[in-house]
Amino acid sequence: MAQYDVFINPSSSAADGIPYVVVVQSDLLDSLATRLAMPLAALDFAAKVPTALCPVIVVQGERLHALAHYAAPLPAKALKRPVDNVASQASALVSALDAVLSGI
Numbered sequence: 256m257a258q259y260d261v262f263i264n265p266s267s268s269a270a271d272g273i274p275y276v277v278v279v280q281s282d283l284l285d286s287l288a289t290r291l292a293m294p295l296a297a298l299d300f301a302a303k304v305p306t307a308l309c310p311v312i313v314v315q316g317e318r319l320h321a322l323a324h325y326a327a328p329l330p331a332k333a334l335k336r337p338v339d340n341v342a343s344q345a346s347a348l349v350s351a352l353d354a355v356l357s358g359i
Contacts, residue, residue: 256290258282259345260337261314264294265329272297275314277341278334279326279348289328293348295319308354310347314339323351 261277264270273294280291298311298318309320315338341348353359 256285256331256334256337257340257342259340259342259348260334261295261339261341262292262334262337265333265335269294273322275319275338276329276334277312277314277321277348279352288331290331290334291326292329292334293326293351294322296322305354308351310344310351312341312344312347314341321348321351323348323355326352326355 256278258278258281261275264273264276273296275295276292277295278290278292295312295314296319298320304320308323311318312321313319
């Protein structure tokens with residue numbers, strides 16, 4: 256699994272408003288049993304969020320908010336097959352994590 260791979264949300268209870276998660280963890284840490292993942296929420300589910308913290312990410316033509324403040328480790332085995340890779344949008348995801356970590 257590659258950094259910035261997008262997966263269907265493994266949590267069926269949250270999948271309605273948060274259909275996907277994106278792995279933001281470095282490929283150098285693939286030996287770990289978990290992956291740091293950021294939820295990708297439907298725009299109407301995440302209305303009125305600060306764009307620096309929750310940038311819009313496009314997955315298969317669908318615009319979603321990345322919820323950096325909800326990034327969490329998920330078991331790697333829970334993430335099945337990637338549906339997309341958003342490496343071209345990495346700077347927005349890294350900036351959002353910076354906002355969480357440093358407030359910038």
